[in-house]
Amino acid sequence: MxxxxxxxxxxxxxxxxxxxxxxxxxxxxxxxxxxxxxxxxxxxxxxxxxxxxxxxxxxxxxxxxxxxxxxxxxxxxxxxxxxxxxxxxxxxxxxxxxxxxxxxxxxxxxxxxxxxxxxxxxxxxxxxxxxxxxxxxxxxxxxxxxxxxxxxxxxxxxxxxxxxxxxxxxYLTTGFAAPDPNPPFPATRRLLTECLDLITTPLLDGVRDRNPAALARLRFIDEVLRNQREDRHRTDALLSLIGNLVEDYADRPTGQKP
Known part of the structure; x- marks a missing residue:
């Protein structure tokens, strides 16, 4: 072909x-x-x-x-x-x-x-x-x-x-690092879906507009990612983007734009 x-x-x-x-x-x-x-x-x-x-x-x-x-x-x-x-x-x-x-x-x-x-x-x-x-x-x-x-x-x-x-x-990772060769935990699969639900839907617009419900969802995902002990390489890869969103929007005082 x-x-x-x-x-x-x-x-x-x-x-x-x-x-x-x-x-x-x-x-x-x-x-x-x-x-x-x-x-x-x-x-x-x-x-x-x-x-x-x-x-x-x-x-x-x-x-x-x-x-x-x-x-x-x-x-x-x-x-x-x-x-x-x-x-x-x-x-x-x-x-x-x-x-x-x-x-x-x-x-x-x-x-x-x-x-x-x-x-x-x-x-x-x-x-x-x-x-x-x-x-x-x-x-x-x-x-x-x-x-x-x-x-x-x-x-x-x-x-x-x-x-x-x-x-x-x-295959989750950050930058040029190799992925973890071990199988992913079921919890990590669910967290990937949670993260994709946030960043590939209008929920992300809500985060950028500082909508309280969207920010609450963002903070919840961030907390779950930080508290999961297993599969840290993949979890940290998800956190690399979610954590940046928290820093840019959820931790910033209301009315102050990034």
Missing amino acids: RLTLDGDWSATVTGDPLRITPRFDFRDFRVRIAEYTNVEERQRFLLNTFGSEPWLWDAPDELRFDQRSRELVGAEFQLAYEAADAEDCARVPVTPPARPSGLHADEVRDFRLEVATELCRAPGDTVLTCLRDLDVLDEPLEARVGIAPDMALLVQHGTVVGWSLTDPVR
């Missing part, structure tokens, strides 16, 4: 997916699939690869390929901060299943991978799906290309129209 991105740039699907564990950086609300562990290593990685990458004010999603082999070696995807309606989320197709695969660039040339604009949450947040637009849901998917564990590109008419991350709670 050949995939098209950015109009005329293409890559061929191969049989060798990345063996890199995804990192769901909750504070920055993005998923990284790469082996770099800090900013300096990331800069070297970008210099030694080609594909879609940030440039000045432009911040597209990233697919990076090795200069010599032209094989996919890393990726980074941004999540939309507003979730689609439940009715639209329910329309996300469950077939076809993801097929573990790699990508081989048809030529050494940079391109631009548009950021997905629609976040669809499966029940219990077992899968997070980001789509180019909701029109994608009007037709079946042609394929799911599993480029890394639990990470797939969604293909329709030969074009990449989005991506999905299965079991996102397993």
